[in-house]
Amino acid sequence: MTYAYAIQAEGLAKRFxxxxxxxxxxxxxxxxTVLGLLGPNGAGxxxxxxxxxxxxxxxxxxxxxxxxDVVREAGVVRSLVGLTGQYAAVDENLTGTENLLxxxxxxxxxxxxxxARAAELLERFGLTDAxxxxxxxxxxxxxxxxxxxxxxxxRPRILFLDEPTTGxxxxxxxxxxxxxxxxxxxxxxxxxxxxxxxxxxxxxxxIVVIDQGRVIAEGTPDELKSQVGGxxxxxxxxxxxxxxxxxxxxxxxxxxxxxxxxxxITAPVNDPELMPSVVRRLxxxxxxxxxxxxxxxxxxxxxxxxxxxRTEPDGGRTTAGAGxxxxxxxxxxxxS
Amino acid sequence: MTATTAGAPxxxxxxxxxxxxxxxxxxxxxxSLVAVKHNPLELVDYSITPIMFVFLFTYxxxxxxxxxxxxxxxxxxxxxxxxxxxFMTTYTAxxxxxxxxxxxxxxxRSLPIARSAPLIGRITADLAKHLWATLLMIxxxxxxxxxxxxxxxxxxxxxxxxxxFAAAVSWSAVLIGMLAGDAEKVQAFGxxxxxxITFTSSAFVVVDTMPxxxxxxxxxxxxxxxxxxxxxxxxxxxxxxxxxxSLLWAAGIAAVFYPLAMRAYRAKV
Numbered sequence: 001m002t003y004a005y006a007i008q009a010e011g012l013a014k015r016f017x018x019x020x021x022x023x024x025x026x027x028x029x030x031x032x033t034v035l036g037l038l039g040p041n042g043a044g045x046x047x048x049x050x051x052x053x054x055x056x057x058x059x060x061x062x063x064x065x066x067x068x069d070v071v072r073e074a075g076v077v078r079s080l081v082g083l084t085g086q087y088a089a090v091d092e093n094l095t096g097t098e099n100l101l102x103x104x105x106x107x108x109x110x111x112x113x114x115x116a117r118a119a120e121l122l123e124r125f126g127l128t129d130a131x132x133x134x135x136x137x138x139x140x141x142x143x144x145x146x147x148x149x150x151x152x153x154x155r156p157r158i159l160f161l162d163e164p165t166t167g168x169x170x171x172x173x174x175x176x177x178x179x180x181x182x183x184x185x186x187x188x189x190x191x192x193x194x195x196x197x198x199x200x201x202x203x204x205x206x207i208v209v210i211d212q213g214r215v216i217a218e219g220t221p222d223e224l225k226s227q228v229g230g231x232x233x234x235x236x237x238x239x240x241x242x243x244x245x246x247x248x249x250x251x252x253x254x255x256x257x258x259x260x261x262x263x264x265i266t267a268p269v270n271d272p273e274l275m276p277s278v279v280r281r282l283x284x285x286x287x288x289x290x291x292x293x294x295x296x297x298x299x300x301x302x303x304x305x306x307x308x309x310r311t312e313p314d315g316g317r318t319t320a321g322a323g324x325x326x327x328x329x330x331x332x333x334x335x336s
Numbered sequence: 337m338t339a340t341t342a343g344a345p346x347x348x349x350x351x352x353x354x355x356x357x358x359x360x361x362x363x364x365x366x367x368s369l370v371a372v373k374h375n376p377l378e379l380v381d382y383s384i385t386p387i388m389f390v391f392l393f394t395y396x397x398x399x400x401x402x403x404x405x406x407x408x409x410x411x412x413x414x415x416x417x418x419x420x421x422x423f424m425t426t427y428t429a430x431x432x433x434x435x436x437x438x439x440x441x442x443x444x445r446s447l448p449i450a451r452s453a454p455l456i457g458r459i460t461a462d463l464a465k466h467l468w469a470t471l472l473m474i475x476x477x478x479x480x481x482x483x484x485x486x487x488x489x490x491x492x493x494x495x496x497x498x499x500x501f502a503a504a505v506s507w508s509a510v511l512i513g514m515l516a517g518d519a520e521k522v523q524a525f526g527x528x529x530x531x532x533i534t535f536t537s538s539a540f541v542v543v544d545t546m547p548x549x550x551x552x553x554x555x556x557x558x559x560x561x562x563x564x565x566x567x568x569x570x571x572x573x574x575x576x577x578x579x580x581x582s583l584l585w586a587a588g589i590a591a592v593f594y595p596l597a598m599r600a601y602r603a604k605v
Contacts (some may be wrong), residue, residue: 021377022431027528050442053442053446054446055442055445055446075351075352075448076448078446078447078449079448081446082446083442083443085438085439085442085443085448086439087438087439088437089439089440089442089443090443090477091371091440092404093371093374093375093378094367094370094371097372098367098370102363102366102367105359105363105366106360106363106364106449106453107448107449108356109449134374135376136374150443154447157434170490190391214429244420298509312546
């Protein structure tokens with residue numbers, strides 16, 4: 001069976017009491033690609049994943065996985081997908097092996113085969129040494145890896161990953177990224193939700209940005225970056241006392257959005273004539289420029305432009321085993 | 337591309353086959369039991385606490401209550417076992433609540449398995465633990481001088497009665513486990529409910545010694561009926577009335593809580 005889109009939704013809506021979690025969302029992931037679902041907390045990402053994974057029913061619209069309706073053919077959809085949630089949904093009191101064996105047995109895999117599959121996955125996720133230990137002795141990163149392994153026991157071709165790296169330290173996050181890349185290389189289709197822009201940038205073929213239950217932008221990471229704000233001019237005068245004059249000159253050419261931060265002047269560029277014009281003005285004023293770059297907007301800036309606010313990792317939600325401050329991680333990762 | 341999920345036991349319409357559902361329930365029960373191996377605390381819940389109860393009631397209260405530990409043991413052991421059975425249903429609520437709050441149920445629900453398997457598997461495993469704790473306490477009682485004068489038939493019937501009653505009460509535990517926000521609330525709710533109910537019964541004392549208003553309650557308290565029936569079966573006394581009342585109570589509790597519990601479970605899992 002072939003289908004162009006392994007994951008597809010049209011007009012998806014879900015309301016929880018007063019809150020519209022999803023308000024008519026369309027999205028689609030081509031078979032064998034990663035679709036990044038990007039948005040701040042409360043944007044509706046988890047609701048969308050839960051509908052696709054048959055944990056919730058939509059109020060309106062439809063969602064299909066591999067051509068099967070998630071409501072009418074929920075059983076079939078369940079046999080096709082793997083789900084990794086926001087926190088490691090593994091049994092703390094079972095060992096790594098037992099957790100995977102449990103899933104394998106539930107899926108109807110014969111005991112010996114299920115054991116072999118568990119060993120294979122533990123090996124792949126670097127958990128062989130901890131295989132016989134109760135999960136409660138695992139670190140946060142190990143739990144997430146085991147959770148991802150648990151979602152792969154049935155060899156699903158379609159994966160739903162709901163903020164799989166939230167709460168992880170940068171190193172564990174990097175490891176998980178490598179594992180996801182490996183899976184995608186094998187042809188798995190994935191829907192990845194994240195609040196981390198660089199994560200979507202690194203892993204997703206296409207990104208859907210949602211905010212307050214609505215899709216506000218869609219495209220490849222590059223398309224999104226050029227769609228919003230285009231490019232950014234960045235320059236630094238050699239002499240610090242030229243900063244104010246330089247700022248004024250750039251602002252004349254580029255407009256009021258010109259900013260100074262850490263002795264660097266930045267301005268949005270939408271007109272190809274801007275760069276030479278800025279250079280002429282600075283030259284005319286005799287200001288020596290130490291650094292002058294033209295770069296594409298970062299996904300961060302795109303996000304800010306689209307939603308009017310920065311991505312704010314959730315401080316309120318306490319997730320099992322994730323005691324680390326998400327803000328710190330966000331910073332650590334974006335600067336690395 | 338074809339789905340290669342290994343042998344997902346579904347019919348062509350995507351439903352779980354009944355045989356597969358049964359096996360999934362057994363797998364879930366296995367999961368609850370094998371966890372004991374890695375969680376010595378559970379062993380405390382199901383073994384050490386019951387043993388401690390028997391010792392404390394017999395040797396601390398025995399002399400005061402009945403003149404000698406041995407004499408009190410004969411009266412109190414069935415009551416202690418009944419109380420322990422009711423306490424242990426709280427662990428069912430706790431375990432279900434943990435699965436719910438830690439996302440284990442989300443994972444299970446995303447699998448092509450019978451929706452009831454996680455719930456029935458848990459209850460089945462916990463009934464096995466009830467059986468274990470009951471037999472352990474009776475064995476300890478025998479060592480301390482308790483005599484099962486009701487014979488093997490009485491012992492089997494009494495144990496069966498406890499397991500049936502525990503199964504009925506488990507549905508109230510399921511409801512609590514589904515509705516409580518976290519494990520602490522489950523514990524608080526379970527214990528504040530079970531403590532007064534078990535103590536205002538004939539489990540530990542003869543009801544006649546209580547003030548009249550309390551007797552009125554103790555006489556209709558299901559724990560009184562259950563204790564009297566269990567005691568009667570173990571010791572070989574008259575059990576008709578309390579046994580009938582115990583079974584009626586079990587049926588009533590199940591009739592009220594089963595639909596509520598299933599509704600809460602379906603809403604959450």
